[in-house]
Amino acid sequence: MEVGGDEKLEILLKWAAEVGISDSKTPPLESLPSSLGHSLFVSHFPEAGGRGLAALRDLRRGELILSVPKSALMTRETLLKDETLSIALNPHSSLSPIQILSTCLLYEMNKGKSSWWYPYLMNLPPSYDILATFGEFEKQALQIDEAIWAAEKATLKAELHWKEASVLMKQLNLKPRLSTFRAWLWASATISSRTLHIPWDEAGCLCPVGDLFNYAAPGEEPSRIEDLNCKMHASSFGVNPSVDGDATDMLDLEKLDSHSERLTDGGFEEDVAAYCFYARRHYKKGEQVLLCYGSYTNLELLEHYGFILKENPGEKVFIPLESEMCSSNSWPKESMYIQQSGKPSFTLLSALRLWATRPNRRRSVAHLAYSGSQLSAENEILVMRWISKKCTFVLKSLPTSFDEDRSLLSAIEMLQDSFTLSELSNVLASSTNQICAFLEANGLESGGSGADLLSSRKITQAIGRWRLAIQWRLSYKETLIKCVSYCSKVVDSLNSQNVTMQFSS
Ligand SMILES: C[S@@+](CC[C@H](N)C(=O)[O-])C[C@H]1O[C@@H](n2cnc3c(N)ncnc32)[C@H](O)[C@@H]1O
Numbered sequence: 001m002e003v004g005g006d007e008k009l010e011i012l013l014k015w016a017a018e019v020g021i022s023d024s025k026t027p028p029l030e031s032l033p034s035s036l037g038h039s040l041f042v043s044h045f046p047e048a049g050g051r052g053l054a055a056l057r058d059l060r061r062g063e064l065i066l067s068v069p070k071s072a073l074m075t076r077e078t079l080l081k082d083e084t085l086s087i088a089l090n091p092h093s094s095l096s097p098i099q100i101l102s103t104c105l106l107y108e109m110n111k112g113k114s115s116w117w118y119p120y121l122m123n124l125p126p127s128y129d130i131l132a133t134f135g136e137f138e139k140q141a142l143q144i145d146e147a148i149w150a151a152e153k154a155t156l157k158a159e160l161h162w163k164e165a166s167v168l169m170k171q172l173n174l175k176p177r178l179s180t181f182r183a184w185l186w187a188s189a190t191i192s193s194r195t196l197h198i199p200w201d202e203a204g205c206l207c208p209v210g211d212l213f214n215y216a217a218p219g220e221e222p223s224r225i226e227d228l229n230c231k232m233h234a235s236s237f238g239v240n241p242s243v244d245g246d247a248t249d250m251l252d253l254e255k256l257d258s259h260s261e262r263l264t265d266g267g268f269e270e271d272v273a274a275y276c277f278y279a280r281r282h283y284k285k286g287e288q289v290l291l292c293y294g295s296y297t298n299l300e301l302l303e304h305y306g307f308i309l310k311e312n313p314g315e316k317v318f319i320p321l322e323s324e325m326c327s328s329n330s331w332p333k334e335s336m337y338i339q340q341s342g343k344p345s346f347t348l349l350s351a352l353r354l355w356a357t358r359p360n361r362r363r364s365v366a367h368l369a370y371s372g373s374q375l376s377a378e379n380e381i382l383v384m385r386w387i388s389k390k391c392t393f394v395l396k397s398l399p400t401s402f403d404e405d406r407s408l409l410s411a412i413e414m415l416q417d418s419f420t421l422s423e424l425s426n427v428l429a430s431s432t433n434q435i436c437a438f439l440e441a442n443g444l445e446s447g448g449s450g451a452d453l454l455s456s457r458k459i460t461q462a463i464g465r466w467r468l469a470i471q472w473r474l475s476y477k478e479t480l481i482k483c484v485s486y487c488s489k490v491v492d493s494l495n496s497q498n499v500t501m502q503f504s505s
Contacts, residue, residue: 003122008119008122008123009042009123011119011122012119012120012122012123012208012209013036013042013209014119015119015120015208016036016072016119016208016209017036017037019069019071019072019208020069020071020072021036021066021067021068021069021072021208021209021210022036022037022038022066022067023036023037023038023039023040023056023065023066023067024036024037024038024039036056036066036209037056038056038057039055039056039057039059039063039065039066040053040054040055040056040065040066040289041053041054041056042054042212043288045214045288048214048288048290049214049215049288049307050214051212052212052213052214052288052289052290053066053212053213053214053288053289054286054287054288054289055283055284055285055286055287055288055289056285057285058282058283058284058285059279059282059283059289060279060282061279061280061281061282062278062279063278063279064276064277064278065277065278065279065289066209066210066276066277067272067274067275067276067277068207068208068209068210068274068275069273069274070268070273070274070275072207072208073198073205073206073207073208073275074105074108074117074120074205074206074207074208075101075198075201075203075204075205075206076097076100076101076104076201076203077200077201079101079104079105079107079108080104082107084172085104085107085172088168088171088172089103089168092165092167092168094164095164095165095168096161097201097202097203098161098188098191098203099161099164099165100203101191101195101203101204102161102165102184102187102188102191103165103168103169103172103187105187105190105191105206106169106174106178106179106183106184106187107172107174108121109121109178109187110172110174110175110178117208120206120208124190124194125190126186127186127461128185128186128189128190128193128306129306129307129461129464129465129468130154130189130192130193130302130303130304130305130306131150131151131154131155131302131303131306132151132154132155132157132158132185132188132189132303133155133185133189133306133465134151134154134155134465134469135441135462135465136441137437137438137441137442137462137466138151138462138465138466138468138469139151139152139155139469141466141469141470141473142469142472142473143398143399143400143473144398144473144476146299146318147299147302147472147473147476150299150303151303154303158181158184158185158188159181161184161188162181162184162185165184166179189306190206191203191204191206192304192305193304193305193306194206194207194211196210196211196266196268196275197267197268198268198275199268205275207275210266210275210277213266213277213289213290213291214288214290214291215290215291215292215293215301215305215307215309216280216290216291216292217292217295217296217309217311217312217313217314218292218294218295218313218314219313219314265277265278265279265280265291265292266278266291277291280292293305295313295314296312296314297312297314297315297316298312298315298472298475298476299472300314302468302472306468307468308468308471308472308475310475311340312340312475313340315339315340315475315479316334316337316338316339316345317337317338317339317340317476317479317480317483318336318337318338319337319338319387319390319391319394319480320390320394321333321336321351322355324355325351325352325355326351328351328354328355328359328362329347329350329351329354329355329369329370331347331350331351332347335347335348336348336351338387338391338479338480338483339479340475340479340482341482341486342479342480342481342482342483342484342485342486343483343486344387344483344486346372348387349372349383350369350370350372351369352383352386352387353365353369353374353375353379353380353383354366354369356375356379356382356383356386357369357375357379377494377497377498380490380494381491381494381495384487384488384490384491384494385487385491387483387487388483388484388487388488388491391480391481391483391484391487392484394480395477395480395481395484398473398477400434401477402474402477402478402481404432405470405473405474405477406474407432408432408434408435408470409467409470409471409474411432411435412435412463412466412467412470413467415435415463416460416463416464416467438462438463438466442458442459442462
């Protein structure tokens with residue numbers, strides 16, 4: 001008989017206690033069914049990551065809230081204690097550490113109930129929404145070339161890795177359903193979205209219970225130093241460190257060197273041989289306890305974790321730049337972007353200010369541009385107008401507008417929330433072309449059976465991914481719209497200062 005979700009979780013928590021996973025240095029005080037006893041309990045946060053960990057009591061910043069002994073971590077080293085696996089792997093030295101860990105994970109799944117990690121494995125999500133899992137329709141729904149390309153690359157890479165590992169998987173005699181590309185995508189998504197950094201293996205480790213923490217972007221804590229620390233350690237999920245080239249951050253990182261305070265929210269500690277998690281801020285009883293996995297743009301979050309944040313301090317929107325804009329300065333191209341607030345990054349402004357200066361004058365004003373100063377009102381207006389024009393051009397070149405996307409998103413949300421056939425029929429009756437295109441792409445005409453539509457897990461997943469693609473492009477477009485408005489405010493303000501100066505002189 002199939003074990004229910006709550007029951008599975010109870011089995012996991014019981015097993016966790018047995019193998020020494022603990023949220024306390026003292027014996028458990030309470031015994032809620034989904035409680036770990038002292039600091040945390042498993043709960044559901046529909047708006048912030050789904051299943052996650054909540055504070056069982058008020059937690060103080062810096063407090064140890066969870067420790068997972070090395071012996072409970074799933075690493076290549078622990079998995080390769082299986083002799084059959086270890087021998088089979090010998091002739092496959094060309095496989096990467098992540099390919100090996102993915103194969104080991106599938107091999108462990110293949111053991112079913114006889115796996116030592118079975119209570120953990122049975123609680124892993126059955127599917128993921130990372131970019132590599134997007135079908136053609138969802139990829140195209142991203143609309144922006146950079147994102148479509150990232151999705152295509154992610155799928156191609158996963159496919160290549162799967163093909164390369166398939167000889168080994170065959171040798172291991174995996175069940176047919178665990179040797180498929182779908183199973184490979186599942187394993188690589190598990191690793192991409194749930195592994196923690198460990199110093200001795202670049203593939204990272206899977207950390208039972210510790211991988212139930214959902215994500216908070218850096219910058220949500222009281223201390224700026226914490227943000228940077230979070231970025232530097234990319235401590236947690238995500239052996240995918242995001243390199244940020246912004247000048248302000250570079251300066252801050254230098255300042256950080258003088259701070260000795262240990263501020264990470266998670267890391268492997270050699271002296272206690274355990275992965276330890278600390279509260280990164282104060283939490284009230286019942287609040288979700290979050291972990292910073294590093295700083296990511298929404299596209300990177302989608303690629304590695306399968307979600308995006310409405311408010312993401314790490315968001316970067318790139319617009320096409322002319323080659324001279326990049327060659328007239330020494331900033332890395334990745335640092336020239338628009339922030340989610342609509343403000344151009346420090347380096348984008350600096351680069352464009354130099355570019356908008358006559359070539360023979362650039363040398364003499366370079367020091368001002370590099371320090372982030374405006375060069376002149378005319379120069380600033382030129383820069384703002386150029387950025388605004390570019391953003392408007394990008395927005396107009398996309399197949400749908402921001403408003404259209406917003407309505408479509410509402411329709412999709414209704415589609416997802418349609419529990420009865422008549423509700424669903426209403427949504428389908430008012431379908432936009434895009435909903436029809438979605439139904440067609442998934443082999444379902446709008447006249448088909450609504451019940452079938454919603455009961456199919458495949459379609460539910462496709463709707464979820466399509467919604468993510470639309471949320472991503474909406475967020476992208478919103479940033480460009482905010483940027484146009486930011487630029488026009490700066491231009492208006494400079495023009496009015498100019499007028500005032502003319503009157504007063
Ligand atoms: C390490 S797991 C966290 C636990 C996970 N929610 C679970 O049920 O197992 C990371 C995954 O949680 C989800 N997640 C984490 N933080 C999130 C957030 N702030 N918003 C939406 N989804 C989030 C994403 O699906 C991500 O890939």
